[in-house]
Amino acid sequence: MSNDLKSIHDFDFTMICNYFKLLERQGPGSPEVTQKAVSFINELSDEAKIADIGCGTGGQTMVLANYTKGQITGIDLFPDFIEIFNRNAANTHCENRLKGIVGSMDNLPFQNEELDLIWSEGAIYNIGFERGMNEWNRFLKKDGFIAVTEASWFTPERPAEIEDFWLANYPEIDTIPTKIAQMEKAGYTLTAHFILPENCWTEHFYAPQFPAQEAFLKEYSGNAAAADLIAGQRHEQSLYDKYKEYYGYVFYIGQKR
Ligand code: SAM
Secondary structure, three states: OHHHHHHHHHHHHHHHHHHHOOOOOOOOOOHHHHHHHHOOOOOOOOOOEEEEEOOOOOHHHHHHHHHOOOEEEEEEOOHHHHHHHHHHHHHOOOOOOEEEEEOOOOOOOOOOOOEEEEEEOOOHHHOOHHHHHHHHHHHEEEEEEEEEEEEEEOOOOOOHHHHHHHHHHOOOOEEHHHHHHHHHHOOEEEEEEEEOOOHHHHHHHHOOHHHHHHHHHHHOOOOHHHHHHHHHHHHHHHHHHHHOOOEEEEEEEEEEO
């Protein structure tokens, strides 16, 4: 019984990966926004150590590498994403600075105070913003930087439909002042924060999904779970179109005290 459950579970993950690996990035963001976030961070040396946590296939990591010095370790739970990450690093001749490894953000393979910079776009929600901010703190050197994007409410109140959607999917979504207070409490001084522009969702995240969805549905033709996955993605996008004034991603950049 448990073996059956495990195989169903594994299949779902494989299927989800097979969809998201068709995309250059697995969450909202853009090269411009990654560059803007880097601009708030003190210049790093060639010896700097950087971790990109929940890196996916590394769309943002390749940009990060262009605007920083030092060694970058990308970490993701899914081996297929890491394989693409390392292939992209080799194709862009960055393999001596960029290394993708399989691992989990709740069990990071770093020493205390080893890192100069922790990066994480659209991924900290997997363990929760507050937990991630607290648990990752020890890996940063004093005065080291953290830069993450996180789903946040833009208004104190929202229509019930979007509130219910987020509370069912990520109840830790909260207002920007609350996120900043959580970050400060976890031992960082806020350096900057800014809302990701709409094109991070529309142009860079949803638009590339149209052809990917067609290809994926063809590959998984007749598979109900695959159809559900795509229906879920389309629903999420329609909610964004309808309610984007109420929520979005915010880049939070802080320095360890
Ligand atoms: N940072 C990438 C981007 O912006 O395109 C990927 C963002 S995607 C929304 C979230 C990523 O977190 C996925 O690649 C997923 O595999 C990864 N992930 C989920 N749980 C994880 C965990 N426990 N440890 C490491 N990575 C995880």
